[in-house]
Amino acid sequence: MKKLALLTSGGDAPGMNAAIRAVARTALYNGLEIFGIRRGYQGMIDGDIFKMETTSVSNIIQRGGTILKTARSKEFLTLEGREKAYRQLKQHDIDGLVLIGGDGTFKGANVFFKEYSLPAVGIPGTIDNDIAGTDYTLGFDTAVNTAVEAIDKIRDTAEAHDRIFIVEVMGRDAGYIALNSGIACGAEDILVPEQASDINVILERIGNDKRRKKLVNIIVVAEGDDFGGADALRIKIMEHLPELDVRSTILGHIQRGGSPSYFDRVQASRMGYAAVNALVSGQTQVMVGLENQEIIYTSFDHAIKQHAPLDMKMLEMAKILAS
Template sequence: MKKIGVFTSGGDAPGMNACIRAVVRASIYHGLEIYGIQRGYNGMINGEIFQMQSTSVSNIIQKGGTILKSARSKEFMTKEGRKQAYEQLQKHGIEGLVAIGGNGTFTGASIFYEEYGIPTLGAPGTIDNDLYGTDYTIGYDTAVNTALDAIDKIRDTADSHERLFFVEVMGRDSGYIAIPCAIGGGAEIVMIPEALTSIEAVTASLTQGRNKNKTSFVIVIAEGEKEGNSTVIARQVSEVLPHLDSRVTILGHVQRGGKPTASDRMLASQLGIACVEGLMAGRTNEMAGIVNSELVFTPFIDTITKKKMINPNYTRMVDILSV
């Protein structure tokens, strides 16, 4: 293998630039030509491909987002789109790919390999930390710390005004961001998709807290919570406990940006190098990840189909610590 390409796809995550940097410099270190593909699969289809040098990734390790840009491609979901992408790769002689993204990215890479035999290795880039085959994903640590910093500030206001705050964090299908934010932020309640918490249970817990002379509360809610989003939940709780002065804060996309933490930079660098060396060793259709501090490769099919479960002891910790 002499030439490989790297691209980012799906939602951006802090640390993607650190991973791009590692892929580029590991490729050059091993004597490979490395090409950047802009705007994910869309850019692959449209031929937005350029050769990268070591200087192409200077001064980016500390930057959030992705210098290669990111996009979700409906066109790549069609046979015609994938054919165009393959032809563009052939023009540049690209023999393998490093995909930085999540499930959708890896699903597309798997189909692409079946049709055209282009080997791809994936680096898990998503703040949700919901990919099977790695303990942590690139961007997760930064997103948690960003959200936690906001919750600390909200707690100050909650205490000052004796209010109940509903704080919504990202996590469409996962509570991995919500759980550490609730524990680290001293929240009284956490609501996540993996564990149904009824409105009745929430109001009972708040009533119990009031009876113990608590005057302020913070409830952390993952956006994919089965009872509804934070606005819906806040309205339902207020109907039962109208005497509580409540507010809703949705942190939103602020969690996806910002400088990556040291942990995310280290993880991204390690996984970027692993993807390059994995391609050189003949691996394909696998995601590089870290499990129990060891580098592992997990088949895309497992990453896509298997569920990464949250340790139930974490939700129990919230209950214990909110007494």
């Protein structure tokens, strides 16, 4: 193996730039040429490929987003699109790929390998933390810390006005951000996609809080919850309890941006370093993961077919601690 290419795909996540830096410099240290692909698989199809040097990744470890940019490509889902992508890679004599993204990214790499036998190693980059085969995905720690900081500030104004605040965090299919930020902020209720939500239970808890003269109530809800997010839940509560002052806040994409935490920077560096070493040693179609603070490798098939399950015991604990 002499030439590697690197791309980021899917949603951006803090820590991607730290991983890009680690991949590029580890490859160069090992005497390999390293190429960056802008805009993920679409950039591969379009030939947006450039040679990287050690200076290409200077002063990026602290930056959010991704210097390689990211995009979702419908064209790559077609045979014709993947053939174009392969031809572009062959023009640069690229014989290995490092991919930073989520399960959709790894699915694409798996199909590509079956058709063209091009080795690939993945690095899990998604704030949702829902990929099997790793305890943490890049960006999750930063996203949760961003949510915690915002919810703490919201609690201050909620207490000043004796209001109920419903805070919506990201998590269309997974409740990791909601669960962890809710516990960290002492939320009175946490709603996640993995568990059905009952409006009667929520109303009962609010009623219990009123009887105990607990005037501040923070509900953290994942965007993929049954109710359809914070605004829908606020309307539902006010239909039953119109006398209450209920407000909703959607944190949105601020959770994806910003400077990555120390944890995301260090783990991104470890994973980027391990990804190149895996390819050099002949491994392919595996994702670099972190388990009990140790680097492990999981097949793409496993990472794609399973989602990391939410710890429902933590959700039960959160309810007890908020009572």
